[in-house]
Amino acid sequence: MSLGKAFKQLGIDLRLVGMIGALFVIWIVFDIFTGGRFLTPRNLFNLSVQTASVAVMATGMVFVIVTRHIDLSVGSMLGFVGMIMGVTQLHVLPGVFGEGSAAIWILTVIVGILFGALIGGFQGWIIGYLNVPAFIVTLGGLLVWRGAAWWVTSGQTIAPLDATFKRLGGGAGGSLGATWSWGLGIAATLAAIALIFNARKRRAHHGFPVKPLWAEATVAGIVAAGILGFVALMNAYPVPESAAKRILQARGEPVPDGPIDMAQGVAIPVVILLVVAVVMTVVARRTRFGRYVFATGGNPDAAELSGINIRWLTLKIFALMGALTGIAAVISSARLGSVGNDLGTLDELRVIAAAVIGGTALSGGIGTIHGAVIGALIMQSLQSGMAMVGVDAPLQSIVVGVVLVLAVVIDIIYRRRFGL
Incomplete structure (x- = not known):
């Protein structure tokens, strides 16, 4: 039996196999150049934690891009929501519940997700109901929310964060x-x-x-x-x-000598990512909302004529993107143990790149959640590997940019060849 026929009988997507193969090649190459330091349990543990926040947002970006939109504001939104959560748990909640209360980290997470959903929903309302292009709305959001993040604390870093909250970032005890x-x-x-x-x-x-x-x-x-x-x-x-x-x-356990x-x-961030990925996959494949998302991306005019409320759908998609950004802000700020003005900088590019590398078509209608997660892992593997090798930051940006363009070119060739 030929390899192609075997894959066909197994029902495995060749594009998925290609992505996983490319990931393994990247790992092996960096392991060789780092003298065996890349493929170690310690580095792969750190890699999984570093990937989690971008991968969480990438699952939402799949829905955004599938419906032929884009969201350039997620990095700045993450920074603003992180600042709100930092102020909430450091200056607001301790005075109400007392230092060390479990209510602090729980309410902080709820506040972050709600703020993200409200911001995303507001942008979605402008896009859906006022017919302003998503590129313009979210480009404005990129500037607005980054400035708002600075305004919340006048540029000061918020630290230290609640000890239990920091466990959500995968640090000590996380x-x-x-x-x-x-x-x-x-x-x-x-x-x-x-x-x-x-x-x-x-x-x-x-x-x-x-x-x-x-x-x-x-x-x-x-x-x-x-x-x-x-x-x-x-x-x-x-x-x-x-x-x-x-x-x-x-x-409270005894410490041996x-x-x-x-x-x-x-790590807890990986568990959070796993839950998000499973829920988003179920939403995409098993719910009316998910079917409407892919139907709208495939043919917006036909979807609207069939009775789908495109405006309300757009608002919900961007609200979902905002809520997922709030979850990513929890992971990112908890991992760092503080919230600075640079939190989330350039994350919008990483998130979009992860979704595209994972097979989400910029023309709309096609995309998978697992593909976006693998795309995020490929992106983070490239960045972490280049940092370990000692590649300068400007060259890292060049490599990531080339990989993004190459991924789109390969995707176009693949879809033309197989008539997708």
Whole structure:
């Protein structure tokens, strides 16, 4: 059996295989040039944490681009929402609930998501109901929200953030540990296998063609190996001894005199990304809203004639983008432990690039959530790898720009060849 025929029977998207192949090539090349320092549990743990915030926003950018819009304001919006959350948890909530209260981090997260949704919804209202092009509205937002972020604190950095809130960024204590990570991995594996075979059952029930059983089992095995392999890799990275002692002290547990064997496990930002990706995939594939998004992107005129309220849909898409930006602001500010005026700078370009590299067509109508997540991982791998090698920042920008253009060219050639 030829390789192409095997992929066809497995039902695996060749473009997805190409993206994963390109990611592995990037990792191997950087591992060679860094003397084996790139493909280590420690670096891959940090890479997963650094990817999370951009990947969360990239899932929302898929919907925006699919409907033939663009959002240039997400980086500045992230910075403004981060400032609002910083002021809220440092200057407002402690006076109400007292220092160290659990209500501080919980309400801070809620405030961030709500502010993001309101800002995004406001921009979506201008785009949808006033018919102002999204490029102009979000370009204005890029300037407005960056200036507003400075205005909130007159340019001062907000620090230190709430200790529990900082765990959401994947720092000390910001991971699940070995036991909970294995629990999550096993649960995710069983859920993925169940979904694969449940989808097969539904297709057979409705009379649609199904893949051979060996193909379904092979795909399930690949997915299971990927999930459990990732968990094993994250558990292979130990918590630094000083941080492990602080964690044990915070838990009220005795601190041994000798070495402490404590695994990092899966970082909390990665768990957040996993939840967001699953929810967004379900929204895209299983809800009326998701079907309307892709129908509108495929043919806006036909969608409107069929009864879809394009204006209201646009508002909801940008409100969703804003809410996801709020979640990304939680991850970014918690990871840094402070909020400065440069938070989110150029993130709009990284987010758009991640969505496009992941296969979202700028012409609209086509895009996947998992593709955007892989695109974000490719972008972050390039930046982290070049930083480890010692490539200057200007050259890093050149490489990222070339990769973005190359990804679009490859996407155009791929769609023409396969008639997509």
